[in-house]
Each structure stands twice: as structure tokens, then as C-alpha cells.
């Protein structure tokens with residue numbers, strides 16, 4: 424599934440980063456993902472919304488790794504990832520509002536034919552990000568599936584499969 428993809432990149436750098444730099448690491452991963460996942464997109468407005476998605480993928484990967492104990496639970500790091508996800512999901516409607524096009528975009532035209540429904544999906548994701556509980560590993564494990572479900576629910580309806588080899 425899409426959120427397993429950045430694990431290689433994360434795995435290779437995670438030992439090098441003390442947890443005090445966790446927030447910076449999350450940001451760096453988001454940026455690195457953005458740079459490496461251009462997919463040939465030339466419209467900067469389309470690239471901006473794809474970058475946002477890649478940033479959420481990176482933040483979500485941190486949390487899924489912790490939930491599966493492939494990464495030690497770190498409350499500060501988890502909180503930073505939650506903060507990223509709250510911010511990114513909040514910006515989805517703004518970045519998708521205009522139907523900017525690019526031959527390499529995976530967005531279905533249905534996004535703009537069903538704008539209210541798409542917006543509701545974004546709101547659900549934002550509510551689930553808000554509802555993430557990062558106090559303990561148990562809390563994280565309990566609250567994470569609801570968020571993941573909102574990512575896949577929107578993708579099932581509004582995103583073409585593609586780039587599977589890099590993002591799913």
C-alpha cells in the first residue's frame with residue numbers, strides 16, 4: 424500500500440538522526456520525497472498538490488513504522504508527524520479547488536465534478552488527523568487506522584492508480 428513506500432528512504436536515515444531532530448527529519452523526508460517524485464509533472468500547481476500528498480505520505484510512514492515497531496515509539500516525533508498531517512489535510516481543498524491539469528496527474532476529473540464530496544473526504548481526513556492520539560504507542564495504534572482509512576477512501580474514488588512502483 425502507498426504508505427509503505429518511503430520506508431527505504433526512512434530506514435536509511437533514521438539511525439543517523441537523534442530524536443531531538445525528529446521534526447526536522449520529518450520535514451526533510453517530505454522534501455526528499457517531493458524532489459524524487461516528480462513523475463514528469465510540469466504544471467507547478469499540480470506539483471504543489473502532489474508535494475502535499477507526498478508530505479503526508481512521509482509523515483504517515485513515521486507513524487505506521489512506530490505502530491508496527493519497526494521504529495521505536497517517540498512521542499515528540501509522533502506529535503510532529505500528527506502536526507504535519509493536520510496541516511496537510513487542512514490544505515487539500517485549497518490546493519485542489521481549481522482543476523489544474525497535467526498529463527502526469529493521477530487526479531480523476533471526478534474531483535471537480537463532485538467537489539462537495541471531495542471536500543468532505545478532505546474534511547474527514549483532517550478530523551482523523553486531529554483525532555490521532557500520539558501519547559502512547561497503544562493510543563497511536565488505536566487512532567491511526569481511522570486516518571489511513573480516510574486516505575484510501577478518497578484515493579479509491581478520486582485518484583487513478585499509477586506510479587505504483589514508487590507510491591502505490
Ligand code: HEC
Nearest residue numbers: 460476479480483528529530544545548574577581582590
Ligand atoms: C480528499 C481526497 C484525498 C485525501 C483525503 C488524500 N488524498 Fe492523497 N491524493 C488524492 C488525489 C486526488 C491524488 C492525485 C493528485 C494528482 O496526481 O494530481 C492523490 C495522490 C496521492 C499520492 C501520490 C503522489 C504522487 O507521487 O503522485 C500520495 C502518496 C498520497 N496521495 C498520499 C496520501 C495520504 C498519505 C493521505 C492520508 C493522510 C492522502 N493521500 C489523503 C486525494 C486525496
